[in-house]
Amino acid sequence: MKRRNIIDKIMNNEAVYQQGVSVDCVVFGFHDRMLKVLLSKFNFFYKWMLPVGFIKKDEDIDAAAHRVLKKITGLDNIYLYQFHAFGSPMRPNLKDHNDIMAKMGLKDNSHWVAQRFISVGYCALVEYSQVHIRTNANKDVRWFNLNEIPSLYSDHNNIIEKALSTIRSQINILPIGYKLLPEKFPLSELRIIYETILGCELDRRNFQRKILSTEYLIKLDEYCEKTGQKPTVLFSFDKKQCDKALQNII
Amino acid sequence: MKRRNIIDKIMNNEAVYQQGVSVDCVVFGFHDRMLKVLLSKFNFFYKWMLPVGFIKKDEDIDAAAHRVLKKITGLDNIYLYQFHAFGSPMRPNLKDHNDIMAKMGLKDNSHWVAQRFISVGYCALVEYSQVHIRTNANKDVRWFNLNEIPSLYSDHNNIIEKALSTIRSQINILPIGYKLLPEKFPLSELRIIYETILGCELDRRNFQRKILSTEYLIKLDEYCEKTGQKPTVLFSFDKKQCDKALQNII
DNA sequence: CCAAAAGTGTTGTTTCTACACCCATGA
DNA sequence: TCATGGGTGTAGAAACAACACTTTTGG
Numbered sequence: 001m002k003r004r005n006i007i008d009k010i011m012n013n014e015a016v017y018q019q020g021v022s023v024d025c026v027v028f029g030f031h032d033r034m035l036k037v038l039l040s041k042f043n044f045f046y047k048w049m050l051p052v053g054f055i056k057k058d059e060d061i062d063a064a065a066h067r068v069l070k071k072i073t074g075l076d077n078i079y080l081y082q083f084h085a086f087g088s089p090m091r092p093n094l095k096d097h098n099d100i101m102a103k104m105g106l107k108d109n110s111h112w113v114a115q116r117f118i119s120v121g122y123c124a125l126v127e128y129s130q131v132h133i134r135t136n137a138n139k140d141v142r143w144f145n146l147n148e149i150p151s152l153y154s155d156h157n158n159i160i161e162k163a164l165s166t167i168r169s170q171i172n173i174l175p176i177g178y179k180l181l182p183e184k185f186p187l188s189e190l191r192i193i194y195e196t197i198l199g200c201e202l203d204r205r206n207f208q209r210k211i212l213s214t215e216y217l218i219k220l221d222e223y224c225e226k227t228g229q230k231p232t233v234l235f236s237f238d239k240k241q242c243d244k245a246l247q248n249i250i
Numbered sequence: 251m252k253r254r255n256i257i258d259k260i261m262n263n264e265a266v267y268q269q270g271v272s273v274d275c276v277v278f279g280f281h282d283r284m285l286k287v288l289l290s291k292f293n294f295f296y297k298w299m300l301p302v303g304f305i306k307k308d309e310d311i312d313a314a315a316h317r318v319l320k321k322i323t324g325l326d327n328i329y330l331y332q333f334h335a336f337g338s339p340m341r342p343n344l345k346d347h348n349d350i351m352a353k354m355g356l357k358d359n360s361h362w363v364a365q366r367f368i369s370v371g372y373c374a375l376v377e378y379s380q381v382h383i384r385t386n387a388n389k390d391v392r393w394f395n396l397n398e399i400p401s402l403y404s405d406h407n408n409i410i411e412k413a414l415s416t417i418r419s420q421i422n423i424l425p426i427g428y429k430l431l432p433e434k435f436p437l438s439e440l441r442i443i444y445e446t447i448l449g450c451e452l453d454r455r456n457f458q459r460k461i462l463s464t465e466y467l468i469k470l471d472e473y474c475e476k477t478g479q480k481p482t483v484l485f486s487f488d489k490k491q492c493d494k495a496l497q498n499i500i
Numbered sequence: 501c502c503a504a505a506a507g508t509g510t511t512g513t514t515t516c517t518a519c520a521c522c523c524a525t526g527a
Numbered sequence: 528t529c530a531t532g533g534g535t536g537t538a539g540a541a542a543c544a545a546c547a548c549t550t551t552t553g554g
Binding site: 501502503504505506507508509510511512513514515516517518519520521522523524525526527 | 551
């Protein structure tokens with residue numbers, strides 16, 4: 001799809017989409033011992049941004065977030081939840097806003113996409129290896145390490161920070177790693193997720209004891225053989241317990 | 251203001267308000283050992299509802315919530331925070347929706363107020379005695395005990411429930427009573443707030459020890475003399491500590 | 501043999517919980 | 528003098544934090 005087409009598509013959707021509202025998705029993944037965030041970039045604009053989308057007039061907000069993410073990850077049933085709504089009138093960095101509108105040929109701010117937006121922030125946790133990123137000629141999509149995120153469009157850096165702080169506040173009640181890790185994993189991987197989110201190191205032994213005292217983990221009879229170290233026991237999440245916990249809390 | 255006027259006012263505001271979005275406010279107060287919620291009711295409609303309002307096109311969402319609440323409580327600077335955005339396409343109970351639209355003379359659903367809304371839920375904590383409710387000929391506003399809330403318009407009962415569960419999840423980190431209680435109060439009042447929010451009884455002595463181990467409270471040299479019991483020490487919140495905590499977390 | 505990472509265990513401290521006892525007041 | 532609610536304290540259980548020692552593997 002050419003740039004002109006994508007813009008036309010955006011321009012002619014007043015009947016389809018709820019105006020003045022969008023969903024912004026913060027998608028977390030874990031790979032190579034690093035927590036990552038999925039970002040997207042229009043070819044015609046110079047900054048990366050969170051995956052965003054509009055809400056159809058007859059669509060649930062959650063469903064809109066699912067639709068947006070399905071489009072770029074190919075995944076149905078992503079685990080996601082809403083964490084905050086953002087919307088100062090001049091929320092978008094004004095320069096960013098004017099720049100991108102100019103690139104889209106919207107010079108007078110009269111079209112609804114050029115006007116003030118309220119965006120509903122969603123936090124999604126996905127298993128990295130399941131994601132097969134779908135891009136197109138107009139859009140690049142890529143994983144970024146959490147500590148290497150560039151300056152993003154508008155207030156998207158803040159939105160990521162807010163998503164993280166939400167997760168942080170829930171880390172003691174929810175099985176955070178459940179949706180991020182593959183079927184089988186060593187505890188050290190889970191510990192790294194906790195350390196990244198909390199921003200501090202955790203004592204390996206205390207962490208292990210604490211996490212195993214919950215009902216969320218199942219010790220497997222399998223080992224992960226990495227080079228240069230003792231074989232490590234693998235664990236799985238107890239899906240039943242985890243799903244129950246995720247449903248109850250959020 | 252007559253009913254016709256209020257409706258005219260709503261009908262002719264497309265230029266002023268952000269369409270398709272509203273703020274719904276859950277205002278908590280505490281009086282007479284009971285947690286209360288402020289509800290409002292249009293004379294021409296038979297159900298009570300949360301205080302709601304639209305967002306002006308050039309207005310911050312938080313500011314909109316403040317404006318709505320100032321109008322009915324007379325208070326500036328109410329402590330409030332956003333807790334969730336609601337918006338299934340058929341979120342409003344369909345019957346309620348059609349009924350109220352009919353009462354307003356909107357029969358064909360073409361006006362934007364008749365269409366699908368996304369509403370941003372705000373939770374406000376106020377000191378009951380400071381509130382001087384302002385009603386008008388079209389609108390009644392009243393405090394309801396939390397356990398005596400009737401069936402409300404649309405999904406407003408759910409919204410209250412969600413507000414409560416948000417508070418519940420923060421009760422261990424935030425000085426919840428700070429904005430609800432008057433300058434000086436006995437600890438038993440604070441305990442009742444906790445008990446109401448948590449939905450269970452708390453051991454008087456353990457509660458006291460725990461709450462005093464935070465930095466939020468100051469023991470005064472004054473006593474509250476109630477009938478039929480020992481004079482009770484009064485406490486105040488340490489404003490500095492409390493404000494710091496409220497700012498940091500939310 | 502060594503470094504690296506993992507398995508297992510200990511110990512002292514803090515926090516939580518469930519109580520007991522006494523006191524001051526108005527009826 | 529009694530019922531009510533408040534002030535103060537204590538003992539056992541549970542949770543937490545800090546740390547030691549051993550095992551296995553590849554180089």
